[in-house]
Amino acid sequence: MRAVSKRPRHNLRRSLIYLVLAVTSILMLVPFYWSVVTSFKLEQFVFTNPPQWWPNPLTLHNYLSVLTNIPFPRYFANSVFVALATTLGHVFFDTLAAYAFAKLTFPGRDRIFFIMLLALMVPFQVNLIPLYRIMAILHWTDSYAALIVPNLTSIFGIFLMRQFLLSIPNEMLDAARIDGCGEFGVFSRVVLPLALPGVATLVIFTFMNTWNDFLWPRIVLNSETLFTLPVGLAQLQMKNTSNQAQIMAGTVLTALPMILVFLFMQRQFIEGMTAGAVKE
Amino acid sequence: MNSKKFLFSLAIVLALVLSACAGATPTTQPQAPAQADTQAPAASQGEVTITVWDYYGEATPVKPLVEPFMKEYPNIKIKYEALDWDTTLEKLNVVMTGGTPPDVATVDMTWLPHFAALGAFSDLKPLSGGQLNGVAWQDAYTPGALSAITYNDQIVAALYDFDVYALYYRADLFEQKGLQPPKTWDELVTVAKQVAEGDKYLYEWDPDTFHGSQWIYENGGQLLSPDNTQVVFNSPEAVDAIQFYTDLLLKEKVAINWTTDQGERIQGLKDGRIAMFSDGPYNMGIMKSAAPEMAGQWKVALHPYSKQPGSYLGGTGLVIPSTSQQKEAAWKFIEYAMRMENQVGVFTYAGAAPALTAALESPEVNIEDPYFGGQKAFAVFLETMKTAKPFPYVRSWNDIDEAFTNAMQEVSLGQKSVKDALDEAAATSTDALNK
């Protein structure tokens, strides 16, 4: 190991880092803490002075209300299904395309990439009505297809993966090609494993965006049986505008699955692959 | 190089073709406000399904009608969809322009101006044969209500619940101090000063057209000229009215500016920041469910005026989009909802005010309300409805509304004088009106 003569300074630096991390994390968490705490409060204690940092009395009424007023399991299952399908699509198609843009040469590569990037620069509102009409023509309104198919791939994901893939040394790819791998083999055997932190990031973001997507599902879906969680919960909120505590309960329930996904993905990929990268 | 040009021109052609298809509306839609709608008789022998959109939410008077209606009309099936207020507006915009609209929808009367001007809703007169459940339209509604649902001599909506503004006041505080509910503006100032205590027990001030218009009407002013061609909310009477209203806030300091960051009004009622406010009958239901502990503390009265009583007139209407394919069946449902006994349901379920005059005067609705100290609260709202006016039905109403609201905000922030703010808003509105 290294010389240990720097230990005192090393410790001070370490403690300082901990302190900064701790304080900023707490600041970041305050709004969440506040909303979680509020979700357990009775309505009249939401806006008090002094503010109630711990609910008194603590009540589960809001959660019960949310869970019984709407078919929560159904909405949850819908959200899971749509988010999973979309994420799988993204991981596969986006990374593949990103590889082509990052590591293959072909005519028009940069031009096509830039044109694809253009699609990000138009707000979704503008495409809403024409896209709805397209769905109507395809008879996909009020269906899972309308939620999944247009979202199987995105330039955001391609862009993200491209930037990660750019830093893979070309020599590794050439070595694999010389070994006789077709491009697809190079992709699956060399590129994908090396890009795992990037893929993990893509998974997190895609899942998250799909999970939270609200505008499009609300417009294109009519049947309650197909509603995703944000759509279902938003309607609940509209019914109960005066109950902040209940709104917070709905908010917490919506955010919870995403938090779990994030924790899971972190552990599986980022932690694991850090070790792998070091060995490299 | 040739292939590039070819592809390019192909793209242009494709774009033109597609946009022509998209620009022209895909389903049959009117080019101008709908003429008298004659609908080929729907397959009245077979079964039809109509879609009903309901934005009332949990306490809806519409949902309970579905089952009994289907029993009475076995060959009409209802596909019932509950949405919220925002979603209904957005979805209506999307599906009416390019999809399958519902056959019946609940719409807010403030949406009517631009929809009616664009011919979005069917004329209910021919569909109904000129009668609403055996009564002529003009006898079923007050004149104000009738004018609210009429556009270009067509009846574009069946007013289902109505909204007019009256004064809600803390009767218990008034009694303590030996005060009577104010009848004139000056009385309002006097009473407000005696009731207010620092920043508590104030009169609610709202920078919006709903309230601003009330004050303007009460001083003999208007928003637009009777033929809807000129903007007159900056006339001397109107400016005076808004000046008086603003003085409550900035000069006399007896009012509280109820911006969105004040939170929910019901909270303001409960914690005592508000002792007087102007709002509609729907609020009675909200108070009963969210503030039951305040029963007996509040009463309603005609809003004080300087020259004549006045209020905006709004509410919920039931409409049939003009591209609906099942208009006959849709009409049957609306007619059913407008039956006397079902209109009473508007009150019993939603706590709102049924628009049918007969229902309003019925004993089930016109009760001595224990929450309001035994007062017949609906009588006050019915009285107000007599002099209430709907917003003008012009295509650019939303622009005018925005300009006026902006002026109110500027005035409340002390950014401009009332006259300047209203003059500028009038100029913007005239621009919009004449486009």
Next chain:
Amino acid sequence: MTSEQITIGKSGAPPGARPRWLKFIRKYYIAYLFIAVPLLSMIAFLYIPMIISFWWSLNDYSGLQAARFIGLGNYIELLTHDKVFTKSLVNTTLFVLMGMGIGPTLGLLTALLLNQKARFQTLFRTAYFLPVMTSLVVVATIWVMLYNQNGLFNTILVDLGLSRVGWLSDPRYSLFSVVIASVWQGFGFETVVFLAALQSIPKEFYEAAMIDGAGAMQRFWYITLPSLRPVIVFVYIIGIIGSYQVFDQVYVMTSGGPVYSTSTIVYYLFTKFRDLRLGYASAIAYILFAILVIFSYLQMRLSRER
């Protein structure tokens, strides 16, 4: 001649006998195959709607009545007569400057801190990323509660003896309040992206540099920053494109007010759509589009200098 001999796939015919386009396909078909699905999907679900709405922008169109062609009428109106549009443009630019000035910086700082392999890594990372995971609507709802006249922030101010602030109702502060909530929500995104990139930098680079005697600042400047360059470019391009389209927070928190102080380009566009002015709204979108295209093009050119 030589390129034809190295062509992937079976050869055997004498050079020059194969048509050029076939060779073209042989050489590049894999690449085009890889990008086929995204390309087709985007054409069907993005570009076609864009072309349609662009056509609308050249018309006076309500969706319910026939469109009336007016050429550049909407654009001229927007750029010369529409004060609210101008205000929205200014507001949005301020929002982007503030947001993209603060956000990525915080993101990089926290990523560097987290990369130090402190304990409780997961906990800290989750804290920063939690807001990103929650939808903007949810975040805005929480912050509306915090910004309430009697909400947490004002209560703290009052307890400290200061007076209340109209975080959302005072036009001097409203935009800034929206920025704070947005940065709080968004910088975790940059943290995660930077962190993943930092962890892909091979340890050997740092070890070699330390052997050469490089200090921490030098290591940062000569190894970290250059290695992060592609990701920084990504963050800025995506961030600016995204920030210029800010909408959800405004919709939930302020509805563009008061007195248009928080009106943004996309929010204004939304109000026009709500009023069934489809042509006008589309024109707003394409002005925004033009701004973003020019901007991205410049950014990509700058980042190409490697």
